[in-house]
Amino acid sequence: MIIDPITVLARGWIGTPYAHQASVRGVACDCLGLVRGIWRERFGAEPQSLPAYSKDWAEAGLEETLAKAGRRHLIEINPLLFDDGDVLLFRWKPHLPAKHCGIASSRNTMIHAQEGVAVSEVALSKWWLSRLAFAFRFPEPDI
Numbered sequence: 001m002i003i004d005p006i007t008v009l010a011r012g013w014i015g016t017p018y019a020h021q022a023s024v025r026g027v028a029c030d031c032l033g034l035v036r037g038i039w040r041e042r043f044g045a046e047p048q049s050l051p052a053y054s055k056d057w058a059e060a061g062l063e064e065t066l067a068k069a070g071r072r073h074l075i076e077i078n079p080l081l082f083d084d085g086d087v088l089l090f091r092w093k094p095h096l097p098a099k100h101c102g103i104a105s106s107r108n109t110m111i112h113a114q115e116g117v118a119v120s121e122v123a124l125s126k127w128w129l130s131r132l133a134f135a136f137r138f139p140e141p142d143i
Helices: 005-011 031-043 057-061 065-073
Strands: 075-077 087-090 100-104 109-114 117-123 132-137
Touching: 005 031, 005 100, 005 109, 031 100, 031 109, 065 087, 065 132
Parallel strands: none
Antiparallel strands: 075 132, 087 100, 087 132, 100 109, 109 117
């Protein structure tokens, strides 16, 4: 069985402590920091600088900011067709923008950072799947 390279990178972040706005493997990250760090490990420099963001950034603006950024730098796919290594975006509540992300490590699991918990690989339970709003695939690296 071949393991997706993004999944391999994401598993290297397991155990990284949670810290808002951080993105350093083994030191600290938040959910977006995990995706940003994986981008840097796979592709080099991040494609755009990221402004500081508050913990309630999605509720404050009510825009799909995270999904819009995904569309600029990743390949949007049908959320029901995600696979290993894809970025998954979740809504905490149906009327709010997606504000949490993780990396699918299989059709049944994901790797993510959540406040109060180190990066971990968890089951994609019905609870998570009912909140799945968007899915994106990383582009192929330039060789």
